[in-house]
Amino acid sequence: MKLLEHVGRFTLLMFTTFKFPESWKALRKNVITEMHSLGIKSLGIIIIISGFMGAVITIQTATNLESGLIPAYTVGFAARQSVILEFSPTIIALILVGKVGSNISSEIGTMRVTDQIDALEIMGINSANYIILPKIIAAALINPFLITLSMAVSIGGGYAAGVLSGLVSGADYEYGAKLDFKMYFYFYAMVKTVVFAFVLTAVPAYYGYFTKGGSVNVGKSSTEAVVAGSVIILLLNYVLTQLLLI
């Protein structure tokens, strides 16, 4: 299908999604359920990946700086900058598209092919609003916490790796990690986080919602959703960096 058609259909779907709910009580309940399944259940993978990435970034930076001219605290500084600006908000978002996004797309796709979406519509319920809105809200609320946690774990992982490998002292790393820190970096990361939270729920929801046919197509939509979601996140990452950091 042509790109413009996708954009048009996606936009219309979002207009239908962002409406007042039939029941506020049901929305609140669904947001809480989704925060659990999108957020809490991703904690494990985020902690593991963040810890190791922080460690690897530190070791690589340290081994590349062995000229002696550059101060040792640069390792902590570089680790902090790359973690806060790029690794946590962007790479974790890409990982979440793969995990949460494919989940959303196959869940909604299954609802489509088993007529559960039509069942909602027949009851007089706006199905997009009922199914998709809680997921978007939940991700927008919980992802800032997940990403902040990821930052802390990554920087901590870097500290541990630096000290354990003897490549950088704890004091140097800490000095570098605190050096010249601006709250704006964190703000920039949070803007990206919320934008990506929207992408990694809304795009897979779109693919799931318009699944046609049977279970084979549920799998197909889910793959397409992950590919499209990842590409859109990378594109937006570029755009947001241009807008916010230059």
Add this chain to the structure above:
Amino acid sequence: MIEVKNLYKSFGEEEVLRDISFNFKPGTVNVIIGGSGSGKTVLTKCIVGLFELTKGQVLYEGVDFHPLSFEEKKEIRKQIGFLFQGGALFDSLTVEENVMFPLNIFEQGTQKERKERVDFVLNRVNLTGSEKKYPAEISGGMQKRVAIARAIAMKPKYLFCDEPNSGLDPKTAIVIDNLIGEITAEYNMTTVVITHDMNSVLEIGENIMFIYQGELEWSGTRDDILKTTNKNLSDFVYASDFMKQIRSIANK
């Protein structure tokens, strides 16, 4: 009463339904029969507005449904129960939560009244005791009954059933058929049943329409079926020797 007037439906180039006009009567089990792919499901989805019409009208008690706004449609939809071919139960919810679902969303009465209504309809379809089970944990026949319970929870005026007994053994199929027949009479509903099971047609069908290649080929009562001279209808109904025997006995 639901009136369908000169309804046409195409998907792109493919014309699936042509010039269908039919009245679905209240307090009656109206039956749609026809071969696989003849357009029965598409017709019901057009009637309830899941598909837009290419041409024509659908009137609920004289009100033209399709031009209405979402909010106006909602008022009519709340009076529609729909039993999907596969049940379409929400698989993340228990039996009880499924039936409670429309009542909760539209905040009907107090929590206690909702619970009473759920117990009542589950009892009506003989499912007391399975409230806490998930759809995946119960049999196909039970899923159909939960779906019926959910469809009638809001006391609908109109009930649509798409092949309610496909995939069920003959005994369970008769239980479901009778249930649909009984609740139609009890609540004076306008019921529309799609089937290609001749047993059901002869058991509960009162006002029957036969769709052949997207057109209304024949309509009448079950007695009319036994005497029909329509070639396509005979071919459809009397495909089996068993049905041919029934006809010869009936016509003696």
